[in-house]
Amino acid sequence: MASPSRRLQTKPVITCFKSVLLIYTFIFWITGLILLAVGIWGKVSLENYFSLLNEKATNVPFVLIGTGTVIILLGTFGCFATCRACAWMLKLYAMFLTLIFLVELVAAIVGFVFRHEIRNSFKNNYEKTLKQYNSTGDYRSDAVDKIQNTLHCCGVTDYRDWRDTNYYAEKGFPKSCCKLENCSPQRDADKVNNEGCFIKVMTIIESEMGVVAGISFGVACFQLVGIFLSYCLSHAITNNQYEIV
Numbered sequence: 001m002a003s004p005s006r007r008l009q010t011k012p013v014i015t016c017f018k019s020v021l022l023i024y025t026f027i028f029w030i031t032g033l034i035l036l037a038v039g040i041w042g043k044v045s046l047e048n049y050f051s052l053l054n055e056k057a058t059n060v061p062f063v064l065i066g067t068g069t070v071i072i073l074l075g076t077f078g079c080f081a082t083c084r085a086c087a088w089m090l091k092l093y094a095m096f097l098t099l100i101f102l103v104e105l106v107a108a109i110v111g112f113v114f115r116h117e118i119r120n121s122f123k124n125n126y127e128k129t130l131k132q133y134n135s136t137g138d139y140r141s142d143a144v145d146k147i148q149n150t151l152h153c154c155g156v157t158d159y160r161d162w163r164d165t166n167y168y169a170e171k172g173f174p175k176s177c178c179k180l181e182n183c184s185p186q187r188d189a190d191k192v193n194n195e196g197c198f199i200k201v202m203t204i205i206e207s208e209m210g211v212v213a214g215i216s217f218g219v220a221c222f223q224l225v226g227i228f229l230s231y232c233l234s235h236a237i238t239n240n241q242y243e244i245v
Contacts, residue, residue: 014085017233021082024226029075031219036068063107070100071219078226087237094230097223104220108213118205123198126156133167133174148176151204153197159189161196 043061074096081089129140148154154177155161162168162177172186177193185191 014236018082021229021233024229025075025078028226032068032071032075035064039064039068085237087234090230090234094227097227101220101223130165145176147197151200152193153195153200154193155196156198157196159192159194
């Protein structure tokens with residue numbers, strides 16, 4: 001057992017660790033809120049784009065929402081463990097932080113490796129949706145209309161892509177290709193936007209996903225600080241048999 005004098009000398013060190021870890025945990029809790037908000041924002045603002053990727057891609061916002069929720073709960077647990085100065089709880093907190101860090105690291109690596117497949121998947125699904133397009137509106141046809149209306153584009157590479165579709169053979173260009181609102185373009189190419197949607201959409205996806213990736217990477221790296229602080233405080237409490245009076 002440590003001598004009373006040594007325990008007295010160690011107490012300020014442990015108090016300092018506790019204070020720093022509490023500040024860290026609060027910031028970590030805030031990052032959980034940020035990830036939760038980014039996930040909700042991605043679900044709302046990028047839903048049209050995700051619907052034209054493969055089905056797994058539509059789960060990305062939910063992954064961020066789930067991760068943010070877990071971080072909020074874990075941050076609450078970490079705050080409780082730090083206030084109690086409980087060594088085993090702090091070790092458990094550090095273990096959970098490590099687990100989340102590894103999951104985020106693997107997800108980032110997989111996303112980076114397969115980033116080119118996003119472009120190919122989107123282009124192929126967009127072309128397929130054009131061929132199966134109908135104005136009554138399944139969810140992918142609705143997504144095409146929203147993208148063309150929002151970005152003022154028409155077709156994949158340009159407006160001529162529509163000429164190979166069954167919809168064009170029956171009715172001409174869809175209204176979402178119109179340069180002006182409420183026009184009836186039919187087969188009049190002068191009334192539709194000439195630019196294709198693929199380049200515009202990929203520019204938006206890459207820029208928005210860059211924001212998501214940057215925030216996720218920052219959160220992951222920030223967790224290393226929490227792992228270190230939790231371990232140091234737990235180690236100090238265990239070695240010096242520190243007790244709260």
